[in-house]
Amino acid sequence: MNSKRELTTGYLFLLPSLLGYVVFLLFPILFSLWLAFSEWDLISGLDHIQFVGLRNFIDMWQDELFLKSLKNNVIYSIVVVPVTLAVSLCVALILNQMVYARNFLRLLYFLPYITTIVAVAIVWMQLYHPTQGPINQLLMTLGIDNPPKWLGSTEWALPSLMIMMVWVGLGYDLIIYMAGLQGVPKELYEAAQMDGAGRFRQFLNVTIPMLSPTTFFLFITRIIHSFEVFAPVNIMTNGGPGDSTSVLVYYIYELSFKFYKFGYGSAVAWVLFAIIFVITLIQWNRQKKWVTY
Template structure:
């Protein structure tokens, strides 16, 4: 296994046993990156799930132009990350950015440097990643919503149930299996996030926005530490696998596949 070797590509792998893992455990940078990844996932996953479900409800209507609206909402997902980065770099620009310009209009005299301040850079990446991703999950939710029998809503309306009650009593229980699938792929995507970090912040400032996938790339191809990067990759694989198993354990107890 590469994670048990010292290897810089230019030379043959040299067996070092568990030295890479020992270095990981004692590395403040690794723990910071792991914490960043968990915070990223903790913000990204619920954000994507809630926004994409809300958008799916909004476009699950028989309205003129709704197909065009669905296409517009899906467009960011198929847009290249470089183009997305150019757009959001302008939005997040400290002095002349659109977002800080709006904040100044609302009385914020000293808005943050979104991509250069440690507290804000990771949040900025969450915003960009969410904006780019929700269109795909929206389509999945939309497909699930269109499989719910309309007669159930008609019966609920006759009984006097409001829209919100219908969502919680009919929609969410019936699309629970699909929602769980969307949660799993979103959760895995959160821990594998790389592109947005690579093109927007490069993990900076001072690793404040660095995540495990980018940390693997950085050690492997910037520092040439293939063995150490492989050890980080193994940790990431075990972490994602363990959390996914926990999610499936919870699913067996809370998700019903019976209509």
């Protein structure tokens, strides 16, 4: 009797969370899957949802803006993910060797990550100002008469976002890498020194293999985050100039909440999910080839 009462009490405590999961997560996911095969503009009401089959998925591969957004997203991921990992690993190695001010510097690097992205974007917009921004003023002081227009240029807008996001993500990866470095046994380095290995050889044969699980974790999470980038684009460029910074999540936002094409937007969202899922699945299956446990 007491066990049944305890079981009932436990389920009652779980009920609010379960209802929240169904209402705010499970139902929207299933509803968006249904909309992906439909045409709906929200304003006309639920009675006007029209089933169109695979038309949304067929049309998107003939949609130049979708292809442009996909291309920008792939370029963004290819650049930001490895650069962030490489820079954070280098900084982690340096800080790991320091005795003084290590915790303070680690905090400074981590601050951009925990700062709201809106504040970070506004600050970088001022830095990128073509005439009054500190970056271009410094470049002109160094003798560069025509510095980049940064966010106002179709060539430099996307690289500008990449630079900022590398700076934002550096602190998190740095903390994770420093934790991984603390777990590398010193005996391995001592054995490598006895074999005549220098610092670079120790880095290649000891540090990199021992940090491979950490790198794998950061790589997977960075890939997912890179395909979910939205706030910097929405705040700093609105996908411009000339759609040069439009990415998939921002394109989904435009389709759904600017043009009210919820069916087409849902189809693009599920294609984005499929891309992330396939990339993650491939990396998960290949981890045994380069991850050392």
